[in-house]
Every structure is written in structure tokens, then in C-alpha cells.
Amino acid sequence: MGLFRKVAVIGAGMTRFHNRIHSGKGGRDLFVEAVLEAVDSVDNGFDMREAEAIFVGNYSSDCFEGQGHTAALMADWLGLNPRPSIRIEDACASSGVAINMAALAIASGAYEVVIVGGFEKMTGKETEEATEILAMAADSLYEVPVGFTFPGLYAAMATAYFDRYGSTWEELAAISIKNHRNGALNEKAHFQSDIMETARRLGERHNMTFRDELDFLRSPLNPYVAYPLRLFDCCPISDGASALILASGDVARRYTDTPIYIHGLGQASDTFSLHTREELTELRATRVAASQAYKMAGVSPRDVDVADVHDCFTIAEVLATEDLGFFPKGQGGKAAVEGRTSIDGERPVNPDGGLKAKGHPVGATGAAMAYEMFKQLRGEAGRRQVEGAEVGLAHNVGASGATVTVQVFGR
Amino acid sequence: MGLFRKVAVIGAGMTRFHNRIHSGKGGRDLFVEAVLEAVDSVDNGFDMREAEAIFVGNYSSDCFEGQGHTAALMADWLGLNPRPSIRIEDACASSGVAINMAALAIASGAYEVVIVGGFEKMTGKETEEATEILAMAADSLYEVPVGFTFPGLYAAMATAYFDRYGSTWEELAAISIKNHRNGALNEKAHFQSDIMETARRLGERHNMTFRDELDFLRSPLNPYVAYPLRLFDCCPISDGASALILASGDVARRYTDTPIYIHGLGQASDTFSLHTREELTELRATRVAASQAYKMAGVSPRDVDVADVHDCFTIAEVLATEDLGFFPKGQGGKAAVEGRTSIDGERPVNPDGGLKAKGHPVGATGAAMAYEMFKQLRGEAGRRQVEGAEVGLAHNVGASGATVTVQVFGR
Numbered sequence: 001m002g003l004f005r006k007v008a009v010i011g012a013g014m015t016r017f018h019n020r021i022h023s024g025k026g027g028r029d030l031f032v033e034a035v036l037e038a039v040d041s042v043d044n045g046f047d048m049r050e051a052e053a054i055f056v057g058n059y060s061s062d063c064f065e066g067q068g069h070t071a072a073l074m075a076d077w078l079g080l081n082p083r084p085s086i087r088i089e090d091a092c093a094s095s096g097v098a099i100n101m102a103a104l105a106i107a108s109g110a111y112e113v114v115i116v117g118g119f120e121k122m123t124g125k126e127t128e129e130a131t132e133i134l135a136m137a138a139d140s141l142y143e144v145p146v147g148f149t150f151p152g153l154y155a156a157m158a159t160a161y162f163d164r165y166g167s168t169w170e171e172l173a174a175i176s177i178k179n180h181r182n183g184a185l186n187e188k189a190h191f192q193s194d195i196m197e198t199a200r201r202l203g204e205r206h207n208m209t210f211r212d213e214l215d216f217l218r219s220p221l222n223p224y225v226a227y228p229l230r231l232f233d234c235c236p237i238s239d240g241a242s243a244l245i246l247a248s249g250d251v252a253r254r255y256t257d258t259p260i261y262i263h264g265l266g267q268a269s270d271t272f273s274l275h276t277r278e279e280l281t282e283l284r285a286t287r288v289a290a291s292q293a294y295k296m297a298g299v300s301p302r303d304v305d306v307a308d309v310h311d312c313f314t315i316a317e318v319l320a321t322e323d324l325g326f327f328p329k330g331q332g333g334k335a336a337v338e339g340r341t342s343i344d345g346e347r348p349v350n351p352d353g354g355l356k357a358k359g360h361p362v363g364a365t366g367a368a369m370a371y372e373m374f375k376q377l378r379g380e381a382g383r384r385q386v387e388g389a390e391v392g393l394a395h396n397v398g399a400s401g402a403t404v405t406v407q408v409f410g411r
Numbered sequence: 412m413g414l415f416r417k418v419a420v421i422g423a424g425m426t427r428f429h430n431r432i433h434s435g436k437g438g439r440d441l442f443v444e445a446v447l448e449a450v451d452s453v454d455n456g457f458d459m460r461e462a463e464a465i466f467v468g469n470y471s472s473d474c475f476e477g478q479g480h481t482a483a484l485m486a487d488w489l490g491l492n493p494r495p496s497i498r499i500e501d502a503c504a505s506s507g508v509a510i511n512m513a514a515l516a517i518a519s520g521a522y523e524v525v526i527v528g529g530f531e532k533m534t535g536k537e538t539e540e541a542t543e544i545l546a547m548a549a550d551s552l553y554e555v556p557v558g559f560t561f562p563g564l565y566a567a568m569a570t571a572y573f574d575r576y577g578s579t580w581e582e583l584a585a586i587s588i589k590n591h592r593n594g595a596l597n598e599k600a601h602f603q604s605d606i607m608e609t610a611r612r613l614g615e616r617h618n619m620t621f622r623d624e625l626d627f628l629r630s631p632l633n634p635y636v637a638y639p640l641r642l643f644d645c646c647p648i649s650d651g652a653s654a655l656i657l658a659s660g661d662v663a664r665r666y667t668d669t670p671i672y673i674h675g676l677g678q679a680s681d682t683f684s685l686h687t688r689e690e691l692t693e694l695r696a697t698r699v700a701a702s703q704a705y706k707m708a709g710v711s712p713r714d715v716d717v718a719d720v721h722d723c724f725t726i727a728e729v730l731a732t733e734d735l736g737f738f739p740k741g742q743g744g745k746a747a748v749e750g751r752t753s754i755d756g757e758r759p760v761n762p763d764g765g766l767k768a769k770g771h772p773v774g775a776t777g778a779a780m781a782y783e784m785f786k787q788l789r790g791e792a793g794r795r796q797v798e799g800a801e802v803g804l805a806h807n808v809g810a811s812g813a814t815v816t817v818q819v820f821g822r
Contacts, residue, residue: 004415004520026552053678062473062547066555069502069548069683072813076683082699084678085814086508087500091480097497101512107519109415136473137480141437144477267464267495272480272487288493402483403496 002296003107006249008259009409010113011046012374013037014367017190017240017359019123027061027070027121028077030241034117034364035078038243043256046245052111053084055102057095057118058363063133064122080115089363091137092312094118095242096366096396096405100265106248113251117243118368120361130237134362137399139273151234151313153274153400155226158315160280162228164330169228170214171333172314176232176356177213178342179311183353185343185384190238190359233314238359242367244374260377260392264297264408266290272402285404286323286395293393294325297408301325304347304408305389306376308369310397311354320395321349324406343386351376351384366405369394373409413707414518417660419670420820421524422457423785424448425778428601428651428770430534438472438481438532439488441652445528445775446489449654454667457656463522464495466513468506468529469774474544475533491526500774502548503723505529506653507777507807507816511676517659524662528654529779531772541648545773548810550684562645562724564685564811566637569726571691573639575741580639581625582744583725587643588624589753590722590761594768596754596795601649601770644725649770653778655785671788671803675708675819677701683813696815697734697806704804705736708819712736715758715819716800717787719780721808722765731806732760735817754797762787762795777816780805784820 013034015022022030039048056071067073071087074080088098095118102116122130135149143153161167176195183189184197193201199216203209210216222230245255252259268288271277277284294300301324309324311317318332326347327335335341341349352358352372355365373392375381392409424445426433433441450459467482478484482498485491499509506529513527533541546560554564572578587606594600595608604612610627614620621627633641656666663670679699682688688695705711712735720735722728729743737758738746746752752760763769763783766776784803786792803820 002520004518060473060479062471065551066547067551068471068500069810069813071501072680072809073550073683075680076687076813081681082679082696084508084511084700085501085680086512086678089479089498089500090482090496097495100495101497101516104519104521105512105515107415107521108515109413109518110515136477139484140476140478267497268493269483269486269496270492272484276487285493289495398483399480402480402487 005107006261007103007106008247008249008252008261009244009370009374010247010252010255010259011038011042011245012371013041014188014242014371015240016188017238017361019190019236019238022239027065027119028073030121030239031074031117031119032077034241034243035115038245042245046255048078050113051080051083051115053105053114054080055098055114055116056085056087057098057366058087059089059091059094059120060133061121064120064125090403091398092362093366093396093398093403093405094363097267097403099366099370099407100267100405102246103262103265106246113245113247115243115245116367117241118363118366119241120363121239122237122361123239127237142273142275151226151229154313154315155229156274157280158228161315164281167333171318171337172233173214173217174333174336175311175314175317176217178336179350179354179356182343182351182384183357186352186358189353189357190236191357229313235312235355235360238361240359240361240364242364242371244367244370258378260374260409260411262407263410264293266292266406268404270401274400282323283319283397283401283404285401286320289404289406290324293406293408299391299408303391304393305391306348306351306386307393307395308350308352308372309395311350311356312360316397317349317354324395343384348386351381351386366396369396370407377409377411416518417672418514418517419658419660419663419672420655420781420785421658421663421666421670422449422453422656423782424452425599425653425782426651427599428649428772430601430647430649433650438476438530439484441532441650442485442528442530443488445652445654446526449656453656457666459489461524462491462494462526464516464525465491466509466525466527467496467498468509468777469498470500470502470505470531471544472532475531475535501814502809503773504777504807504809504814504816505774508678508814510655510777510781510818511678511816513657514673514676517657524656524658526654526656527778528652529774529777530652531774532650533648533772534650538648553684553686562637562640565724565726566640567685568691569639572726575692578744582729582748583644584625584628585744585747586722586725586728587628587767589747590765590767593754593762593795594764597763597769600764600768601647602768640724646723646766646771649772651770651772651775653775653782655778655781669789671785671820671822673818674821675704677703677817679815681812685811693734694730694808694812694815696812697731700815700817701735704817704819710802710819714802715804716802717759717762717797718804718806719761719763719783720806722761722767723771725767727808728760728765735806754795759797762792762797777807780807781818788820788822
């Protein structure tokens with residue numbers, strides 16, 4: 001796969017991800033907020049009306065808010081009529097796919113500049129109903145009727161993984177600890193306290209004290225959600241939105257001296273249901289999408305300086321860091337235990353806190369990953385900056401891996 | 412807007428659209444059926460695995476079937492893994508937009524051959540609930556809470572139109588009569604009897620006789636749904652799917668000696684709610700999208716030999732034939748009365764029966780229009796063939812016109 005021309009990110013914005021602070025807002029309010037921040041971020045100034053089309057990743061405002069047809073809604077609320085508006089829905093990879101589609105639209109010659117982003121307003125529903133809405137991204141014939149929701153599907157993968165590689169839950173805990181530590185450095189994150197701070201706060205309330213993170217994570221205050229996954233192995237339900245402004249390589253430098261190019265992109269599908277996979281300890285679609293993106297960008301996994309990967313559950317980060325080629329199979333969790341994926345490690349993963357701590361308003365996640373790469377590669381990531389990062393990667397997964405996108409970014 | 416290369420349709424298929432015959436099937440079964448027919452239609456043979464990506468237009472299997480993430484589902488059921496799968500949702504224009512996105516993806520250099528289509532399985536819900544699900548494509552803040560569903564929104568447009576142009580309901584009836592006459596010639600249509608046949612059948616059951624179509628359409632057997640729109644002014648709720656195989660201009664002739672090129676395409680948005688429109692008697696997005704498509708194709712409205720336009724309600728066909736430039740404002744209904752849009756008229760519109768008689772499984776409609784143009788321009792439309800048709804147009808509308816796509820097809 002080769003594109004007829006280059007595409008670059010020239011601006012990026014996102015709301016804070018959170019479960020309460022957006023309670024008075026709808027998805028439309030969140031999306032507009034993210035786009036306005038992206039517009040303001042363009043170095044040489046940007047009039048929103050220069051955008052020729054708008055791509056919106058959104059999983060299910062249909063069920064969360066009773067509102068379909070959300071791309072046209074956003075075009076209207078942004079004052080972008082009559083520009084074309086396109087909604088993409090590919091489960092939790094909705095805005096990862098939207099970025100790829102927006103990039104192809106520019107590469108086709110149709111547009112020079114477009115807006116792409118995503119949003120999800122999830123907290124209008126109680127947790128149980130939200131879990132059911134999310135489960136609609138799994139198979140309504142073969143998975144949901146037997147009681148599977150996503151914690152269960154990923155728990156099945158974790159159990160298979162432990163069995164195959166002799167790994168233990170402590171490796172998953174290391175990922176949770178790292179991502180909460182990173183989230184504490186990110187002003188846009190849903191959770192901004194590290195595990196020890198959380199342990200002290202929750203401990204006080206329950207007259208308990210904890211010596212260290214693992215002590216807390218093994219306690220009843222971190223109950224099982226779906227064995228072997230505990231509460232702190234699962235990302236939260238969040239509201240939020242994210243947006244990018246993309247431009248063709250031909251015009252990007254009119255808007256900024258430091259565009260961040262999408263040097264490579266990939267997308268792949270896998271079997272829809274887990275029970276038809278040959279292998280539960282890897283996401284094949286990650287391997288295929290990454291291989292496309294690496295090839296297009298002309299890089300190898302070892303060239304990646306910083307990555308945002310899809311850690312909807314801690315086991316998902318283990319699989320991702322292996323399937324992306326950062327570590328051999330069976331070593332992803334151990335790499336986290338050894339600090340190799342920390343911000344100051346050899347291969348920083350999820351410096352923004354990941355889905356675990358940053359939050360996961362599902363339609364917004366893919367574009368929020370690209371937002372992070374934009375900040376990191378421009379050296380604008382503040383306290384969570386990965387020093388000298390030149391090549392970044394975003395990895396967005398839909399459902400239990402039936403859809404995966406990968407983008408490789410660089411100066 | 413200019414694309415870096417041409418895109419052609421090399422195969423097309425669709426299920427019959429119907430409200431009962433698909434009762435044992437899900438959306439996945441319908442979509443697979445349509446794709447298999449499209450694959451079989453390729454003149455020189457086609458192995459489905461030659462397709463490099465799949466684009467799926469689908470409005471809301473989320474709410475109709477409790478199933479989201481449907482593009483990945485279809486990729487799996489078609490055996491297309493690990494190829495990328497992309498779901499597009501833009502209300503009733505979902506597969507019209509999907510065609511445009513698939514065409515841009517090919518024009519970008521990413522793919523040579525892709526599958527694109529759409530589906531909707533609507534009859535699992537009772538009519539009232541289906542109407543509510545469809546209304547989610549209108550504004551959940553400003554339209555739905557005050558009682559608007561789509562019959563009401565289009566009825567408001569009809570009333571404004573009658574007021575502005577002095578037109579009457581009889582002009583709408585002429586469109587219903589024409590489209591049912593055309594549907595009777597289409598073996599894929601939901602309704603395959605003309606109005607007089609229906610009048611005789613329903614009349615017998617109610618001990619009533621009718622002299623002509625208008626006599627029947629004015630009777631209590633054609634009750635008001637939303638004044639001035641009666642039952643036979645409204646398209647039915649149908650199940651169905653449609654699919655195309657698209658190829659780059661560089662490879663299309665490997666597959667067929669008579670590819671049908673997408674010479675022009677366009678898309679536009681309009682205000683999401685009706686109450687913020689400056690004008691209720693036109694769809695501005697139709698005019699903008701058509702002007703893009705005409706310009707790209709290098710044709711004018713008078714060059715169009717046959718068109719499928721979005722007649723979800725009869726008034727919508729009136730507006731479409733005017734906004735596409737076929738007739739002056741105020742003349743669209745009169746043109747139908749005078750037979751100018753009949754199959755043997757000067758500008759045949761909806762020779763397949765349109766949404767009115769062919770049916771409207773919303774996600775499938777845009778690709779079903781392209782299917783009809785593929786058949787018409789290859790001279791394969793059988794009893795409904797428009798003689799000598801060389802330029803065809805498809806016009807797909809989302810909701811009350813907030814999304815519109817137009818494609819111009821030709822040899």
C-alpha cells in the first residue's frame with residue numbers, strides 16, 4: 001500500500017477525559033471543545049472554514065445519547081456546512097479508522113485540509129447499561145448471549161496468556177502502576193493520582209494501610225471484575241473528545257514549521273468472535289496493521305521512540321507491546337515490571353497514562369493517541385515528555401481485536 | 412475537487428428488498444448475499460479475496476439488531492480477514508457516503524479493488540419502534556422531543572412547498588403512481604404491483620371499487636400519515652442489502668470490458684435541524700453535492716439520461732429533481748404529472764421503483780442506487796431499461812437533508 005502523497009498533522013486538541021466534570025454537556029459540546037482547541041493549536045493560525053471535510057469517529061452515541069447521524073450534527077455545530085461530514089464506527093477503533101480514512105481522502109487529491117476526531121459521551125448511562133452498550137461491539141449471536149462482555153473476553157485472553165507463557169497477574173499490575181504514574185503527569189487524564197496516592201486515600205476511608213502498590217492492588221479494595229482481571233486492570237468509563245487537523249504534505253508547512261507527518265498507516269481485521277481465533281495470546285490484526293504501517297514508513301519496531309497502545313485492559317498492553325514487535329512473545333509484562341516501558345525506559349509506552357489512567361471515551365481514543373504523538377514529537381508533552389522522541393506510534397483496537405489501526409508519526 | 416485517478420464499478424449485487432421474506436435472516440446474512448451476487452456479476456470472474464478492503468454503510472444495526480461494529484463482522488463472515496473493514500454511518504445516506512469513501516481510498520493509491528455496500532435489517536422491530544430508531548437521525552435535543560419523526564419533517568417541507576409554489580398533493584400522487592409502476596418491473600423491489608392492481612386487491616377486501624389511481628389514493632384506504640403526506644407518499648420499512656465491487660481505472664478492464672466509471676462524485680452537509688434552515692422548499696446539500704459531481708464529471712444536468720433520487724417521501728423526489736437541476740423550482744411535481752420522469756419520458760427518474768416501491772433498508776439504499784445505474788448503463792435493466800442511457804446519476808439523502816451524496820456514472 002502506497003499513497004500518492006504525504007499527510008501531516010498540523011494541529012491537535014482534546015478535552016479532559018472524565019466521568020463527572022462533563023455531566024452538563026452532550027457529545028456535541030465535547031467534540032466542539034476538542035476541535036476548537038485543535039484549531040487554536042495551529043502555529044501560524046487557522047480559520048476553521050479552511051477545513052474541506054470533517055471525519056468523526058463515534059462508537060454509539062445512538063445508544064448512549066439517542067443520537068445517530070453525528071457527523072452531520074458536528075459539521076452543523078462547528079459552522080462547517082456545507083462541507084461533507086463522515087461518521088466512522090468501528091467500535092473502540094472508531095477514530096483510529098477515521099484518521100486513516102481522512103488521510104486517504106487527502107492522499108486521493110479530494111481535499112488539502114480536513115478535521116478528524118472522535119467523541120463519546122458515556123456517563124449518561126449507568127455502568128451496567130454502558131457495559132451492555134459496549135458489548136454490542138462483540139457478537140450478538142455467539143458471545144453476548146452466553147454472558148460475555150469485554151472484561152470477560154479480555155480475561156479469557158489473560159488466562160490463556162498466563163497458561164502459555166507462565167506469566168502472572170503481577171505483570172499486569174506493573175502496567176497499571178506505570179500508567180497511573182504517567183496519568184498523574186497529564187492534565188487531560190481522567191485519573192491523575194498514582195497508585196500509592198489512591199491507596200492512601202482509599203485506605204484512610206476503610207481504615208487500612210498499604211506498604212506499597214502491590215499490597216494495595218492485592219487487597220479487597222481492588223476486587224475482581226472478571227478473573228484474573230481486577231478493577232485496576234480495567235480502564236474507566238469516561239466522557240471526552242479529541243480532534244486533529246490534517247493537511248496534505250503539499251500545504252502543511254503553510255500552517256506550521258513543525259508538522260508531524262503520518263509516515264505510515266495500517267489497518268486490519270480479525271475474526272469477530274474470540275472462539276473462532278486460532279490463537280488467544282496475540283491480536284493478529286495488530287501484527288498485520290503494524291507491518292503495513294512500518295513498511296510504509298520505512299521503519300522497524302526498534303525505531304519507535306514512544307508509543308500509545310490500546311490498554312483497555314492491562315493484558316491488552318502486554319499483547320500490544322509484543323504484537324507491535326517491541327518485545328518477544330511472553331516478555332511484554334516482564335518489560336513493564338523491569339521499567340523498560342516507563343517514560344524514562346528504553347521504549348516508553350502510554351506516557352499519557354493510557355486508556356487505564358487517561359480514560360477511554362471509546363470514539364475519542366484513537367485520535368487522542370494521535371494527539372499525544374503530536375505533542376511528544378513536537379516536544380510539547382510537558383512533565384510526561386519522552387526526551388528526544390522522533391518516531392511515535394499509535395495503536396487503536398476495536399472490541400477484542402476484530403479491528404486494529406496503527407499509525408507511525410514523525411517529523 | 413479532483414482525484415488522482417479514476418474509479419469504476421466492475422460488479423454489483425443486491426438482495427430483494429422486502430418486509431417479510433428475510434424474516435429468518437440477520438443483517439449479516441443479507442449483506443453476504445448481496446456481496447456474493449456482486450462477485451458473481453463480474454464478467455471475467457472475480458475471487459472475493461482480490462478485494463483489499465471492505466466499506467459497509469449501515470445506519471443502526473446497533474438499535475435494530477443490538478449489533479455494532481458491523482464492518483468487522485462482515486469482513487469475517489465473508490472470509491475477508493485480515494483486510495481492513497470500515498463502517499460508515501450517515502443516516503439514510505450511509506452507503507452513498509461509503510461509496511464516496513471507497514472511491515477516495517482507491518484514488519489515494521491505497522487499494523486497487525475494494526468491496527462497498529450497505530445493509531439494514533429493520534423488521535425485527537415493530538413499526539413504532541423502528542420509527543423511533545430512524546428519528547435518532549434527527550436532532551435529539553430540538554426535533555425529537557417536540558414530536559417530530561421523519562414523516563412529520565418531510566410533511567413540513569411539503570406544506571412549505573405547496574405554499575410557495577401553489578402545488579397540490581396530486582403532484583405527489585403522480586410520483587407514487589410512477590414509482591409503483593416502475594417497481595412492478597423490478598424483480599428486486601419490495602412492492603411489485605402498480606397502484607391499480609393494489610387498488611383492486613385492497614378494494615375487494617373492503618368492498619370498494621376504484622375508477623383510477625387517484626380515486627384510490629384519495630380514499631380512506633390511503634390514510635394520512637402526516638398531513639399532507641398519506642401512506643402511499645411514504646416509503647416502506649424494508650430489510651435488504653446491496654454491494655458493489657470498485658476498481659481503480661488502472662485495473663478495471665482486467666475484470667470487465669464494460670466497467671461503469673464514477674466520473675463525478677460529491678457530498679455536502681446542511682443544518683442538522685429543519686428549524687435552522689433558511690429555506691424549507693429545497694435541500695441545499697443536494698445542490699452543492701450535485702454541483703461538485705457535475706463539475707468533476709464535466710457534465711450538466713441535461714446530460715443525465717437516468718437518475719435514482721432519494722424519494723423517502725414523494726415530496727423528496729419533487730425537491731430532488733429540482734435541486735439536481737432537472738427542472739426549475741416549482742416544476743418537479745408537474746414534470747411527474749406530465750410523464751416527463753417516466754421510463755419512456757425525457758428524464759427517467761427512479762426506474763427501479765425508487766425508495767417508494769423498491770423499498771428503503773436505509774443503510775442499503777445508496778449502494779442500491781449505484782446498482783441500478785450499473786445495470787441501466789450496461790443495458791442490463793430488463794423490463795425497466797431506459798433506452799440508450801449513457802450517463803446515470805445517484806442521489807442519496809441522510810435524514811432531512813443534513814447529508815447528501817451524488818455520483819455521476821458513465822461508460
